[in-house]
Every structure is written in C-alpha cells, then in structure tokens.
C-alpha cells in the first residue's frame with residue numbers, strides 16, 4: 001500500500017528514513033520552473049522577492065499559490081499587506097531575478113526596473129510576460145515556508161515572446177512563436 005501523509009497539518013511519523021536536504025535540493029534543481037518577482041505594498045511596506053515556487057491551484061476562483069521562506073527579510077511585509085502581485089519574468093529580466101533573489105536593499109531592487117501600480121496597490125513590472133494581481137485568502141505554514149493562497153483579482157498580459165526558465169541552477173530563455181501561444 002502507498003505510504004502518504006494525511007495533510008500538512010497532521011504529519012505522521014513514518015518508518016521511512018529522512019531524505020537529506022541536499023539530495024532534495026539536487027533533485028529539485030532538475031525541475032524547471034518559470035521565474036517570478038513577487039511584489040507587495042501597503043502598511044507593511046514595499047517589498048519583492050524572486051520566486052520559482054509558484055503554481056496555479058484552480059481557475060474557479062482563479063487562485064495561485066506562492067511559497068515564501070518565513071526567515072526572509074520580506075516575510076513581514078507580505079504578512080502585513082495581505083496583497084501581492086506575481087510578475088512572471090521575460091528573458092530580458094534575468095539580472096532582475098538576481099537582484100530580487102536576496103541580499104540587495106529593497107530600494108535598489110525596485111530602482112532596476114519600471115513599475116506601475118495594481119488595483120491592490122502591489123507593484124506591477126512593466127514588460128513582464130504576465131502579472132497576476134492578488135489578495136491573499138489563506139496562509140498555511142509548512143516547515144520553513146508560508147504557503148500563500150492568492151485569489152487573482154486582476155491580470156496584465158504582456159506581449160513579449162521570450163520567457164525565462166530556471167533549470168539546473170541556471171537561467172534559460174524560451175521562445176514562443178506568438179506572444180499569446
């Protein structure tokens with residue numbers, strides 16, 4: 001019979017050995033993902049970070065999840081604002097991904113690109129492949145991370161043809177024949 005945990009809230013102590021953290025990361029490095037800069041603004045302050053742990057949960061209502069390390073410097077701002085914008089990066093944004101990937105002061109991160117303001121007040125990256133303006137409707141704490149369930153309340157679809165994928169600890173450009181493809 002398959003062994004599994006019931007829910008993240010009710011972990012069972014399994015008989016199987018723990019997977020070493022480095023082995024898990026090495027395996028995950030082989031899972032390609034889109035690169036996003038997730039932004040927020042409001043009473044908790046303006047903040048943004050690079051995220052590959054983003055995925056679509058359901059289209060009814062349109063909902064994304066974003067996994068945010070609770071130990072990161074941006075964590076308090078996201079908790080305080082309750083809104084965010086997922087900006088999916090285009091190929092030209094590779095340097096921006098590095099800037100928003102940590103250890104850079106927030107003003108320097110935002111100074112490196114052009115932004116508009118979403119309905120929620122979160123910064124929208126000009127030239128993103130797509131931007132998803134969201135309100136956070138639920139948060140689950142799992143290990144080191146907060147899983148933010150985000151209802152999409154607004155969309156911006158870009159016209160760029162080159163997307164950005166993170167795979168094998170490196171960035172790769174991907175080309176779509178048509179922006180809407």
Ligand SMILES: NC(=O)C1=CN([C@@H]2O[C@H](COP(=O)(O)OP(=O)(O)OC[C@H]3O[C@@H](n4cnc5c(N)ncnc54)[C@H](O)[C@@H]3O)[C@@H](O)[C@H]2O)C=CC1
Nearest residue numbers: 024025026028029031051052053067068069101144145169
């Ligand atoms: N989900 C996350 O929190 C992610 C964090 N990162 C962070 O960015 C930096 C560079 O990452 P890489 O160059 O890809 O090398 P890496 O060896 O640190 O990570 C390889 C892969 O493991 C996963 N991973 C790494 N740290 C994780 C974490 N704390 N929680 C959940 N999954 C994690 C990601 O899928 C990542 O692409 C590291 O500091 C890493 O922790 C990168 C990707 C995802």
Ligand SMILES: Cc1cc2nc3c(=O)[nH]c(=O)nc-3n(C[C@H](O)[C@H](O)[C@H](O)COP(=O)(O)O)c2cc1C
Nearest residue numbers: 049050051052053067068069072073100101102103
């Ligand atoms: C390609 C890439 C993907 C990342 N994905 C995530 C992610 O999904 N979740 C996360 O919490 N951190 C992720 N990080 C790390 C955060 O971007 C980083 O910790 C964040 O900028 C906060 O850093 P700070 O504490 O120095 O401000 C990623 C970093 C890179 C370079």
